[in-house]
Amino acid sequence: MRDTPDTPETPSYAAFSPREVRTIVMGLMLALFLSSLDQTIVATALSSIAGDLGGWGLLSWVVSAYLIASTVTTPIYGRLSDLYGRRPVLLVSVCIFVGGAVLAALAPSMPALIAARVVQGLGGGGLRAISLAVVGDILPPRERGRVQGYLSGTFATANIIGPVLGGLFVEYLSWAWIFWINLPLGAAAFAATYFQLRRLPRPNRRPRIDWAGAVLIVLSCTPLLLGITLVQRAGSWAAPEALACFGLGLVFLVWLILQERSVQQPMLPLHLFGNPVFSLGIAISGLSSMVMMALVILVPLDYQLVAGLSPKEAGLRMIAMTLGTVTGSFVAGQAVSATGRYRPFVMLGTAVATAMSLLVALLGIGHDPLRDTVVTLLLGLSFGCQFSPMSVTIQNAVEPRDGGIAISCMMFFRLMGGAFGVALLSSVLFWHLPGGTAEGAAPEVAAPAFSIVFLVAAGIAALALVCTLFLKELPLRGRS
Structure with a gap:
């Protein structure tokens, strides 16, 4: 059965006063900052991390693990928030992200740190995707551009502050603080989400989760991103291991398209x-x-x-x-x-x-x-x-x-x-x-x-x- 749209759910934009909109947007900026900062704050601490944990050959995966995990889960979180509501999914994302940060700060080895970064990435994908989606619930498109600039500016601010903070933590404290800093930020983001998003509209339809589609999104996108990483390492698009990853990703991509054409509420609506x-x-x-x-x-x-x-x-x-x-x-x-x-x-x-x-x-x-x-x-x-x-x-x-x-x-x-x-x-x-x-x-x-x-x-x-x-x-x- 092909994807068949059900009754549209129209947000009640008038339910949010200008003051409430400003408060919600500030909370969203915090969640976006939490996710974006983690991509840049790690860069200046990599050599210190490798010096303590060893595993110089695995060092690049400290960054790549987070990037891959957060990227492949982004569309999944977006769809889950359409089915279950933004607030509960965003709260889960914050908890996963902060949990991954704690594991990273306590990591005793480089493989353990990389695994913790995967967990962080699984939460980071939801922080980024749902924060932007919430804007669509509180403002109509005609007024939405007013806050998009603030949200986009959050990314740029994290890019500037991240390397500076990372350098300061490494020099005066330890590299673990690039992860501990996520605890107070995460607590603030959780509180803002919990209290400020309670009045967001909830879906009025019974969700049917396309778990097969979610798995296929991960299986198709992960090899493609791994292939890109291997291309950068090898300096050639013809590297055998990169070509193998690209081929595997394309096979799962075809499978994903066939799967999404056959379910009523697909994880990735092809329409x-x-x-x-x-x-x-x-x-x-x-x-x-x-x-x-x-x-x-x-x-x-x-x-x-x-x-x-x-x-x-x-x-x-x-x-x-x-x-x-x-x-x-x-x-x-x-x-x-x-x-x-x-x-x-x-x-x-x-x-x-x-x-x-x-x-x-x-x-x-x-x-x-x-x-x-x-x-x-x-x-x-x-x-x-x-x-x-x-x-x-x-x-x-x-x-x-x-x-x-x-x-x-x-x-x-x-x-x-x-x-x-x-x-x-x-x-x-x-x-x-x-x-x-x-x-x-x-x-x-x-x-x-x-x-x-x-x-x-x-x-x-x-x-x-x-x-x-x-x-x-x-x-x-x-x-x-």
């Missing part, structure tokens, strides 16, 4: 992908994330290899991109609410990202601080103009009953797009460097390689721009 606005929105989000995540990794590397800047100097020059992303997301979100239109802002963002990537490919970066600041600021603004409006676009395109799985799919494809983008553009860079490595590469050799990287990034951004040309402008639903 959503028949909606052209939803499908194009997912594509634009994934392509944009490919460019953004790759440039966040490779621009600092360009500064260091070509311009000879220190890691500290390269990090300082990245502040403009971060501030641009926060500002762009906030301004675009406000503009969407004010005008009721989203397509012009997404089109502007993809166009600017394409133009700036081409400009860097032609002129390079690291030679003129003012020009670097302007270019990276515009890149950040372009990313913000895409991400904030796309959240509104995708949720507005589906029925309210599917709001959780819709926003979770967007988050999932953003994460997958970012992972593929980093692997793809890193491979392009290494293919054009002598010996296939950045170590010891002379600036005059590295500069042409980075030019090619930015040309490829411009091509991906241009493809996203083409998708926006076909994106239909639907009226944003209001309170009526």
Whole structure:
């Protein structure tokens, strides 16, 4: 039996006063901060962790384990929240995340730490997915852009604060505190969720859980993400172990599609992908994330290899991109609410990202601080103009009953797009460097390689721009 939608559940937006909305959004920002901080705070503590626990060869899995677990569970949490309600599922997510943090802080060995990071990731996927879905329960799409900027800014803030906190904990306390810090933050997030979300609407239908679909989502996505990790390690897309992972993932993906076509309440409703606005929105989000995540990794590397800047100097020059992303997301979100239109802002963002990537490919970066600041600021603004409006676009395109799985799919494809983008553009860079490595590469050799990287990034951004040309402008639903 194919997926058959049942009676739509219309949220009662009028039930929440402006003060209640502000309070709820603050709680959601805390949950998002909790999940996002964990991805960045660990980076500066990795060497200290390896020094205490050993297992240098397993070190990269401390990061990868969390990323994979949180990514593959994102659509599952979104669907469960559609069936059981946001509040109970978010409370469970917080508990799993904090439990994983305690296990990580007490880990006696590297394998134990990696296992604890998997547990943390299982909770982190729910924190991220459901926090964004709750916005759809308290505000209509026409007003939703007002808060999307704040939520997007939470990600950027965690990216800035995370490495700083991690360094301070390692220097003055111990690496375990990068995990202990999650206990007070988690307690605050749990309390905010418990008290503030009690009035959220609950589904009025009897859920039928597609557990087979949930298992197949994990079995199809995990090998794909493992394959990406192996590509980055091997520096080649033709690595046998990576190809094996990709093949296994595709087999389970076909199985997943067949499974979801045969159940009444699938974990991943395929009818959503028949909606052209939803499908194009997912594509634009994934392509944009490919460019953004790759440039966040490779621009600092360009500064260091070509311009000879220190890691500290390269990090300082990245502040403009971060501030641009926060500002762009906030301004675009406000503009969407004010005008009721989203397509012009997404089109502007993809166009600017394409133009700036081409400009860097032609002129390079690291030679003129003012020009670097302007270019990276515009890149950040372009990313913000895409991400904030796309959240509104995708949720507005589906029925309210599917709001959780819709926003979770967007988050999932953003994460997958970012992972593929980093692997793809890193491979392009290494293919054009002598010996296939950045170590010891002379600036005059590295500069042409980075030019090619930015040309490829411009091509991906241009493809996203083409998708926006076909994106239909639907009226944003209001309170009526």
